[in-house]
Amino acid sequence: MAEQVPGLTTGHRRRTTSLARMVQAIGLAVGGRAGARLAGYLPTQTSRDVILGELRRLPDPPSGKVTVLGIDEFTFRKGATYGTVLIDVETRRPIDLLPDRTADTVASWLTDHPEIRVICRDRCSTFSQAAARAAPDAIQVADRWHLLYSLARAVERTAHQHRVSLRKDAEIDDLDQCQGPSSPASLAALIGPPEPSDPPDGQLLARVRQWHTDIHQLRERGYRGNRVVVTKYIATLPAGTAAPEPRQPIPSPRRITTWIMRRPDTLTDGRRDQLNRILDACPDLDAARDLAHEFSAIARERRGHDLTGWMTRALDQGASPIQGFASFFQNDWAAVVNGLTLHWSSGAVEGRVTRIKLIKRRSYGRASFSLLRTLVLAQPP
Numbered sequence: 001m002a003e004q005v006p007g008l009t010t011g012h013r014r015r016t017t018s019l020a021r022m023v024q025a026i027g028l029a030v031g032g033r034a035g036a037r038l039a040g041y042l043p044t045q046t047s048r049d050v051i052l053g054e055l056r057r058l059p060d061p062p063s064g065k066v067t068v069l070g071i072d073e074f075t076f077r078k079g080a081t082y083g084t085v086l087i088d089v090e091t092r093r094p095i096d097l098l099p100d101r102t103a104d105t106v107a108s109w110l111t112d113h114p115e116i117r118v119i120c121r122d123r124c125s126t127f128s129q130a131a132a133r134a135a136p137d138a139i140q141v142a143d144r145w146h147l148l149y150s151l152a153r154a155v156e157r158t159a160h161q162h163r164v165s166l167r168k169d170a171e172i173d174d175l176d177q178c179q180g181p182s183s184p185a186s187l188a189a190l191i192g193p194p195e196p197s198d199p200p201d202g203q204l205l206a207r208v209r210q211w212h213t214d215i216h217q218l219r220e221r222g223y224r225g226n227r228v229v230v231t232k233y234i235a236t237l238p239a240g241t242a243a244p245e246p247r248q249p250i251p252s253p254r255r256i257t258t259w260i261m262r263r264p265d266t267l268t269d270g271r272r273d274q275l276n277r278i279l280d281a282c283p284d285l286d287a288a289r290d291l292a293h294e295f296s297a298i299a300r301e302r303r304g305h306d307l308t309g310w311m312t313r314a315l316d317q318g319a320s321p322i323q324g325f326a327s328f329f330q331n332d333w334a335a336v337v338n339g340l341t342l343h344w345s346s347g348a349v350e351g352r353v354t355r356i357k358l359i360k361r362r363s364y365g366r367a368s369f370s371l372l373r374t375l376v377l378a379q380p381p
Contacts, residue, residue, distance in 0.1 A: 023051055026038055052371065055374055055378075063093070069138075070088075071119060074353050083101065084098035084101045085349065085352055092348040096109065106130035106134075110131065110134035119138050120141045121346065123146055123332060128140060141345070144345055153321075155289075156257040157321035158288050260288065260289045287319070311326045314326035
């Protein structure tokens with residue numbers, strides 16, 4: 001029998017405690033296969049199986065009592081299978097991972113933790129049903145970012161609905177611009193026909209002099225381009241082959257939505273003018289812009305008590321996507337008002353979901369759920 005040295009060795013182990021901690025740290029940082037390659041550059045030699053075995057020995061970190069819980073889903077396989085991650089919002093540390101996202105599994109976990117007072121979540125109905133069943137006294141808080149994201153999707157759908165009318169309006173503007181001072185027809189009118197009594201050479205000379213005068217008048221009107229460009233353009237007029245001015249493309253619905261959701265003072269003058277022309281041509285988008293700015297201010301300033309008035313205006317003035325966004329509040333009214341009033345949010349949960357994605361990609365899908373849970377819970381803050 002060998003005597004154990006406290007802090008140096010433990011029974012039935014072939015490596016010291018400090019070396020085991022080193023192997024566990026390597027596994028937590030880069031995983032098993034990459035950890036075995038990394039260990040070759042360190043004062044230790046180990047294999048992938050040894051690293052994974054040391055990781056499985058790690059106990060669950062102590063979580064203590066959790067009063068503010070963050071809950072969200074993550075994917076094992078996108079569109080097919082999902083799990084649930086639970087976060088202590090106050091310490092921003094993961095508490096547990098659940099193998100699915102069903103209401104029964106989440107409710108069972110909540111039943112074992114009656115100390116929870118606040119639950120931060122997205123608009124997923126599964127989590128709201130589980131919280132209502134297992135923690136009816138807890139305050140449910142809908143995440144503000146998800147609310148703004150849903151609003152942006154509604155604005156984008158509104159822009160999609162009116163894209164045809166915006167294109168027709170742009171074509172009408174192009175037709176009006178063809179009659180402007182820079183069009184071939186207007187330039188030909190400025191030049192005017194030669195006098196019929198002039199000889200051919202005199203007609204050509206008079207025409208060139210008139211072109212010279214017109215070019216200088218263009219510059220006096222604000223033209224800052226090169227004279228050669230105007231000369232080449234004028235040269236195409238007798239043959240009637242002057243190319244029309246390129247039409248400014250209509251911004252995509254997503255770009256229009258980005259401009260609408262941003263604060264007006266953050267847009268450049270050109271984009272602001274372009275957005276104003278679009279809004280003038282589409283009253284529904286103009287109303288969506290006003291409602292989106294008002295809702296953003298409510299979320300930013302945490303004025304949840306103003307949500308009732310906003311919803312009334314949205315249902316009365318908004319397009320059908322905006323009305324659908326507003327009417328859905330009725331199914332989750334208390335959580336939405338709390339999300340627009342309290343300072344709690346699901347930001348810490350979203351950060352942990354991003355880290356789970358990193359761990360999953362590093363493991364290339366070969367890790368089991370138990371190993372994934374160990375890697376998530378043992379990760380440093």
